[in-house]
Structure formats: structure tokens, C-alpha cells
Amino acid sequence: MRARAKRRSNTLSTLFSSIPRSRCTTSGKTSVDIRSHHRSRRCFSGILILTLSYNVYWQIRPREGSQSRCYQKLNNLDRKMMLSAGPQQHGGPTQHASWSPYDNNGGTCVAVAGKDYCVIAADTRMSTGFNILTRDQTKVCKLTDKCLIASAGFRADAITLHKTLQTRGIMYKHSHNKSMSCVAMAQMLSNTLYMKRFFPYYAFNLLGGIDNEGKGAVYTYDAIGSYERTGYSCQGSGQALIMPILDNQLKAVSPLLVPPQDGATPLTQEQAVDLVKDCFATAGERDIYTGDEVEIYVINASGVHKQTQELKLD
Numbered sequence: 001m002r003a004r005a006k007r008r009s010n011t012l013s014t015l016f017s018s019i020p021r022s023r024c025t026t027s028g029k030t031s032v033d034i035r036s037h038h039r040s041r042r043c044f045s046g047i048l049i050l051t052l053s054y055n056v057y058w059q060i061r062p063r064e065g066s067q068s069r070c071y072q073k074l075n076n077l078d079r080k081m082m083l084s085a086g087p088q089q090h091g092g093p094t095q096h097a098s099w100s101p102y103d104n105n106g107g108t109c110v111a112v113a114g115k116d117y118c119v120i121a122a123d124t125r126m127s128t129g130f131n132i133l134t135r136d137q138t139k140v141c142k143l144t145d146k147c148l149i150a151s152a153g154f155r156a157d158a159i160t161l162h163k164t165l166q167t168r169g170i171m172y173k174h175s176h177n178k179s180m181s182c183v184a185m186a187q188m189l190s191n192t193l194y195m196k197r198f199f200p201y202y203a204f205n206l207l208g209g210i211d212n213e214g215k216g217a218v219y220t221y222d223a224i225g226s227y228e229r230t231g232y233s234c235q236g237s238g239q240a241l242i243m244p245i246l247d248n249q250l251k252a253v254s255p256l257l258v259p260p261q262d263g264a265t266p267l268t269q270e271q272a273v274d275l276v277k278d279c280f281a282t283a284g285e286r287d288i289y290t291g292d293e294v295e296i297y298v299i300n301a302s303g304v305h306k307q308t309q310e311l312k313l314d
């Protein structure tokens, strides 16, 4: 016991051997005074270091479930979506109400890029579960004169995201005396989504516009900012219905080709608008979250042009 205490005090004294002692030895005190002074100082330092390491331990100790909190959030989201999609189960195990910040408001967005134009379209139905909240809620937002964004998913997050992008676009214009290019906006959207990846914007985005060379561009995103430039894409509740039509009618350029090819489709502007109308007509037949009306925006050298097309109301 005593040996261990001796060893500990030795460790402490080696720990603090770097502390200068000159002040004690040069003072006029007797050797007994000096020794007791050393002892009390060492004792004080020992207590200090123990208190500090105890505090540090309580600060950094691993807490239960800390690393899985993000996954829990996503799991809750899945459960919430399953509950709101199907009828309430009776007689089954009780589902405790858990706070969930997300909803899925449905809806579909499609974008097709051509040689010198980009078509971007979205329906105007906004739903939650089996209810239609409104038949007239636009999903498209104009960010600059040559760049539009369309978002499906959770409407509140989409609105927040659009507002953020618009604000930063205006700030860019004030400091550079020119509008942000579509390519720059695409990168900024990715950064904005990735910045919030631990509590993501539950929005699935398509960015469409004209790039610096005047070619049509479509950028497609996941919820946390992974993105790709393509010739055409689709997001939202009708994605599984529309994407096969687009793949069938248009040929995607492989992203593995060297040098990289730009994926613009060979269609004329009128053909692309017709294809988009057909896509929404077929999704409106089978997807309950797509309907009412589709807003089609064409971005070309002469600006942004809007047209609408009726869909089924049921």
C-alpha cells in the first residue's frame, strides 16, 4: 500500500519536475519550510490534475446512442411516412406518438435539357396522407434569369430551401454585379443540402437552366446534396412511373465516357414539351399524389416561358 502511494507520488513529482523550483531554493526559508512547501504544492497540483481529468472524462464520455441519433431520425421519418400512407391499424400494438418534423407532400417534377433550351415542369397538387391540401401550389421557383429549381417532398423544407437560394443569389449579384451562373447555383445547392445533412431538407430537387455556353442543363439531387448533371431527370412521387418513359424515349449518355459528353437530348423544344406533357398525363392516371395541373417552364435564349396543362382532379 505504502509502496504504491510512494510510486504515485514519484509519478507526480516526475510529472511536475518541469515546474521551476528556483523561487523556493533562492528564498531565505529553512530546508524544512522548503520541503513542506514542495509537498503542499505537489499535493495541490495532484488534486488539480485529478479534478481536471474527471471533468474532461464527463465531457467526452461516450453517451448512449449518440452515434445512431441521425439514423433514428431517418427511421422515425420512414415510420411516419408508412403510417400516413396507410390506414390506421386497430387492435395492433399501440404506436406512441413521436415528434417528427417531416411530412411528405407528394408531387412530381420533370426536367429535360436540349441543345439550347431546358424544360422544367411540376404538378401543382399538395397532399398529406390521403388528403389533398391544395390543388394550386407551385413547386417551381425562379432563382435567376437562366436557372429554375423544382422540388418535391416536404413543402415547408422546399420553401425554406428556395428562399435561402434566392437570398444567396441576390447577395452574389450585389457583390459581383452579375447573376450567378447555373453551374455555380448547382454547386451552391449541393453545398446547402450537404451542410444540413444531419437534419436534412426533406426535398428532392431538380435544377434546370442554361449554362455559360448556352446549352441546356439539368442537375438532379438527393436529399443531402449528391448531384449529377444529366440530359433529363425526374423526382418525386411519380418518379418510378416517369423515369422508365424518359429512359425509353431518350438515351442517357454514360457518365463513364472519356472525354465527358454533355447529356443534352436530341429533341427539339416542341418535342420535349410534348414528351413532358405525356409523362405527366400517364403519372396522373396512376399516382394519387400527382394531378390537378402541370406547370411547364421553358428556359431558352429569349427568357423563361410558362405554360400550363390540365391533369385529372381525382
Ligand SMILES: *[C@@H]1O[C@H](CO)[C@@H](O)[C@H](O)[C@H]1NC(C)=O
Pocket: 177
Ligand atoms: C455593372 O454591370 C453593368 C453591365 O452589366 C455595367 O454597365 C455597370 O457599370 C457595372 N457596375 C459596376 C459598379 O461595375
Ligand SMILES: *[C@@H]1O[C@H](CO)[C@@H](O)[C@H](O)[C@H]1NC(C)=O
Pocket: 298, 300, 301, 302, 303, 305
Ligand atoms: C423560346 O421559347 C418560346 C416559347 O416556347 C418561343 O416562343 C421562342 O421562340 C423561343 N426562343 C428561342 C430563341 O428559341
